[in-house]
Amino acid sequence: MHELVMACHDCDLVQRIGEVPEGGAAQCVRCGATLLKHKRNSLDRTLAWSLAGVVLFVVANTFPFLGFKAGSQIQETTLITGVETLYGQGMWTLSILVFLTTILLPLMQLSALIYLHLPLKLNRIPYKMALVLRYLQAVRPWCMVEVFMLGILVSAVKLAKMATLVPGVALYTFMALIFVIAASLSSLDPHLIWEEWEKKR
Numbered sequence: 001m002h003e004l005v006m007a008c009h010d011c012d013l014v015q016r017i018g019e020v021p022e023g024g025a026a027q028c029v030r031c032g033a034t035l036l037k038h039k040r041n042s043l044d045r046t047l048a049w050s051l052a053g054v055v056l057f058v059v060a061n062t063f064p065f066l067g068f069k070a071g072s073q074i075q076e077t078t079l080i081t082g083v084e085t086l087y088g089q090g091m092w093t094l095s096i097l098v099f100l101t102t103i104l105l106p107l108m109q110l111s112a113l114i115y116l117h118l119p120l121k122l123n124r125i126p127y128k129m130a131l132v133l134r135y136l137q138a139v140r141p142w143c144m145v146e147v148f149m150l151g152i153l154v155s156a157v158k159l160a161k162m163a164t165l166v167p168g169v170a171l172y173t174f175m176a177l178i179f180v181i182a183a184s185l186s187s188l189d190p191h192l193i194w195e196e197w198e199k200k201r
Protein backbone atom coordinates (compact mmCIF):
# COMPACT_ATOMS: atom_id res chain seq x y z
CA MET A 1 0.00 0.00 0.00
CA HIS A 2 1.37 3.33 -1.05
CA GLU A 3 1.07 5.90 1.68
CA LEU A 4 2.13 9.47 2.03
CA VAL A 5 2.43 11.80 4.99
CA MET A 6 1.75 15.38 4.03
CA ALA A 7 1.24 18.77 5.63
CA CYS A 8 -1.68 20.88 4.45
CA HIS A 9 -0.49 23.94 2.49
CA ASP A 10 -3.22 26.06 4.05
CA CYS A 11 -3.56 25.00 7.69
CA ASP A 12 -0.33 23.00 8.22
CA LEU A 13 -2.10 19.94 9.62
CA VAL A 14 0.06 16.86 9.03
CA GLN A 15 -1.94 13.89 7.84
CA ARG A 16 -1.65 10.49 6.22
CA ILE A 17 -2.92 10.07 2.65
CA GLY A 18 -3.68 6.70 1.10
CA GLU A 19 -3.73 5.87 -2.60
CA VAL A 20 -5.35 8.63 -4.66
CA PRO A 21 -7.12 7.29 -7.77
CA GLU A 22 -6.50 8.79 -11.21
CA GLY A 23 -8.56 11.92 -11.68
CA GLY A 24 -9.19 11.98 -7.92
CA ALA A 25 -7.98 14.34 -5.23
CA ALA A 26 -7.17 14.19 -1.52
CA GLN A 27 -8.57 16.88 0.74
CA CYS A 28 -7.41 18.15 4.09
CA VAL A 29 -9.50 16.63 6.90
CA ARG A 30 -9.50 19.89 8.80
CA CYS A 31 -9.90 22.75 6.31
CA GLY A 32 -10.89 20.97 3.11
CA ALA A 33 -8.01 22.33 0.99
CA THR A 34 -6.82 20.11 -1.88
CA LEU A 35 -3.69 18.30 -0.73
CA LEU A 36 -2.91 16.51 -3.94
CA LYS A 37 -4.64 15.81 -7.17
CA HIS A 38 -4.00 13.04 -9.63
CA LYS A 39 -4.36 14.15 -13.16
CA ARG A 40 -5.97 11.71 -15.56
CA ASN A 41 -3.63 9.92 -18.00
CA SER A 42 -0.89 12.32 -17.04
CA LEU A 43 1.95 10.20 -18.44
CA ASP A 44 0.35 9.68 -21.85
CA ARG A 45 -0.95 13.19 -22.18
CA THR A 46 2.31 14.88 -21.21
CA LEU A 47 4.25 12.64 -23.59
CA ALA A 48 1.81 13.24 -26.46
CA TRP A 49 1.90 17.02 -26.01
CA SER A 50 5.71 16.99 -25.79
CA LEU A 51 6.14 14.95 -28.95
CA ALA A 52 3.73 17.26 -30.78
CA GLY A 53 5.83 20.11 -29.41
CA VAL A 54 9.00 18.68 -30.97
CA VAL A 55 7.34 18.61 -34.42
CA LEU A 56 6.17 22.21 -33.99
CA PHE A 57 9.59 23.25 -32.72
CA VAL A 58 11.30 21.89 -35.84
CA VAL A 59 8.79 23.61 -38.13
CA ALA A 60 9.02 26.88 -36.17
CA ASN A 61 12.79 26.89 -36.57
CA THR A 62 13.11 25.88 -40.20
CA PHE A 63 10.28 27.71 -41.94
CA PRO A 64 10.16 31.48 -42.58
CA PHE A 65 9.13 33.40 -39.54
CA LEU A 66 8.58 36.79 -41.05
CA GLY A 67 8.74 38.14 -44.56
CA PHE A 68 9.48 41.72 -45.50
CA LYS A 69 7.87 43.09 -48.57
CA ALA A 70 9.57 46.03 -50.22
CA GLY A 71 8.23 46.62 -53.69
CA SER A 72 8.03 43.29 -55.47
CA GLN A 73 10.77 41.74 -53.38
CA ILE A 74 10.13 39.58 -50.36
CA GLN A 75 12.90 38.87 -47.93
CA GLU A 76 12.28 36.07 -45.49
CA THR A 77 13.59 35.66 -41.96
CA THR A 78 13.65 32.61 -39.74
CA LEU A 79 13.60 32.75 -35.97
CA ILE A 80 17.37 32.35 -35.71
CA THR A 81 18.16 34.89 -38.46
CA GLY A 82 15.85 37.30 -36.61
CA VAL A 83 18.00 36.82 -33.53
CA GLU A 84 21.11 37.36 -35.67
CA THR A 85 19.61 40.56 -37.09
CA LEU A 86 19.09 41.93 -33.58
CA TYR A 87 22.64 40.98 -32.69
CA GLY A 88 24.01 42.60 -35.83
CA GLN A 89 22.21 45.83 -34.96
CA GLY A 90 24.00 45.98 -31.65
CA MET A 91 21.00 44.89 -29.58
CA TRP A 92 22.94 41.98 -28.21
CA THR A 93 21.32 41.77 -24.76
CA LEU A 94 17.94 41.62 -26.41
CA SER A 95 19.08 39.10 -29.00
CA ILE A 96 20.43 36.79 -26.28
CA LEU A 97 17.21 37.11 -24.28
CA VAL A 98 15.09 36.36 -27.34
CA PHE A 99 17.31 33.39 -28.20
CA LEU A 100 17.07 31.99 -24.66
CA THR A 101 13.30 32.33 -24.32
CA THR A 102 12.16 31.48 -27.83
CA ILE A 103 14.66 28.79 -28.85
CA LEU A 104 16.74 27.38 -26.01
CA LEU A 105 14.14 27.28 -23.23
CA PRO A 106 11.35 25.60 -25.27
CA LEU A 107 13.90 23.07 -26.56
CA MET A 108 15.15 22.27 -23.07
CA GLN A 109 11.62 22.04 -21.65
CA LEU A 110 10.54 19.64 -24.39
CA SER A 111 13.71 17.54 -23.99
CA ALA A 112 13.25 17.36 -20.22
CA LEU A 113 9.58 16.39 -20.53
CA ILE A 114 10.35 13.60 -22.99
CA TYR A 115 13.43 12.53 -21.04
CA LEU A 116 11.21 12.02 -17.95
CA HIS A 117 8.12 10.52 -19.53
CA LEU A 118 9.38 8.24 -22.30
CA PRO A 119 11.43 5.92 -20.02
CA LEU A 120 8.57 5.77 -17.45
CA LYS A 121 6.23 4.79 -20.26
CA LEU A 122 8.69 2.02 -21.20
CA ASN A 123 8.89 0.89 -17.56
CA ARG A 124 12.29 2.36 -16.88
CA ILE A 125 13.50 5.01 -14.49
CA PRO A 126 15.16 8.01 -16.14
CA TYR A 127 18.73 8.62 -14.96
CA LYS A 128 18.98 11.62 -12.59
CA MET A 129 15.18 11.89 -12.54
CA ALA A 130 14.98 14.15 -9.48
CA LEU A 131 17.42 16.62 -11.01
CA VAL A 132 15.56 16.91 -14.31
CA LEU A 133 12.20 17.22 -12.53
CA ARG A 134 13.59 19.97 -10.33
CA TYR A 135 14.97 21.77 -13.38
CA LEU A 136 11.55 21.63 -15.06
CA GLN A 137 9.86 23.14 -12.00
CA ALA A 138 12.54 25.81 -11.80
CA VAL A 139 12.11 27.07 -15.38
CA ARG A 140 8.33 26.92 -15.20
CA PRO A 141 7.83 30.58 -14.24
CA TRP A 142 9.55 31.45 -17.52
CA CYS A 143 6.82 29.80 -19.50
CA MET A 144 4.88 32.35 -21.60
CA VAL A 145 7.67 34.93 -21.40
CA GLU A 146 8.37 33.94 -25.01
CA VAL A 147 5.06 35.53 -26.06
CA PHE A 148 6.35 38.84 -24.80
CA MET A 149 9.80 38.31 -26.33
CA LEU A 150 8.21 37.43 -29.64
CA GLY A 151 6.44 40.77 -29.70
CA ILE A 152 9.71 42.55 -29.01
CA LEU A 153 11.46 40.60 -31.75
CA VAL A 154 8.80 41.42 -34.31
CA SER A 155 8.67 45.13 -33.47
CA ALA A 156 12.45 45.50 -33.29
CA VAL A 157 12.96 43.81 -36.64
CA LYS A 158 10.11 45.82 -38.15
CA LEU A 159 11.54 49.12 -36.93
CA ALA A 160 14.87 48.21 -38.42
CA LYS A 161 13.58 47.32 -41.85
CA MET A 162 10.62 49.66 -42.33
CA ALA A 163 8.91 47.35 -44.73
CA THR A 164 5.58 45.58 -44.94
CA LEU A 165 5.52 42.54 -42.69
CA VAL A 166 4.25 39.22 -43.96
CA PRO A 167 3.75 36.64 -41.20
CA GLY A 168 5.32 33.32 -42.07
CA VAL A 169 4.32 29.73 -41.32
CA ALA A 170 6.78 29.57 -38.45
CA LEU A 171 5.11 32.47 -36.65
CA TYR A 172 1.80 30.59 -36.39
CA THR A 173 3.62 27.37 -35.59
CA PHE A 174 5.49 29.10 -32.81
CA MET A 175 2.22 30.38 -31.29
CA ALA A 176 0.89 26.82 -31.34
CA LEU A 177 4.16 25.59 -29.81
CA ILE A 178 3.76 27.93 -26.83
CA PHE A 179 0.32 26.51 -26.09
CA VAL A 180 1.44 22.93 -26.61
CA ILE A 181 4.30 23.38 -24.12
CA ALA A 182 1.87 24.96 -21.63
CA ALA A 183 -0.50 22.01 -22.09
CA SER A 184 2.33 19.56 -21.62
CA LEU A 185 3.48 21.28 -18.43
CA SER A 186 -0.04 21.46 -17.05
CA SER A 187 -0.62 17.74 -17.59
CA LEU A 188 2.65 16.97 -15.80
CA ASP A 189 2.04 15.34 -12.42
CA PRO A 190 5.16 15.20 -10.20
CA HIS A 191 3.36 13.10 -7.55
CA LEU A 192 2.54 10.50 -10.16
CA ILE A 193 6.11 10.52 -11.45
CA TRP A 194 7.37 9.73 -7.96
CA GLU A 195 4.80 6.99 -7.57
CA GLU A 196 5.98 5.43 -10.84
CA TRP A 197 9.51 5.70 -9.55
CA GLU A 198 8.59 3.79 -6.38
CA LYS A 199 6.86 1.06 -8.37
CA LYS A 200 9.82 0.54 -10.69
CA ARG A 201 12.62 0.86 -8.17
Ligand SMILES: [Zn+2]
Pocket residue numbers: 008009010011012013028029030031032033
Ligand atom coordinates in the same frame (compact mmCIF):
# COMPACT_ATOMS: atom_id res chain seq x y z
ZN1 LIG B 1 -5.84 22.11 5.97
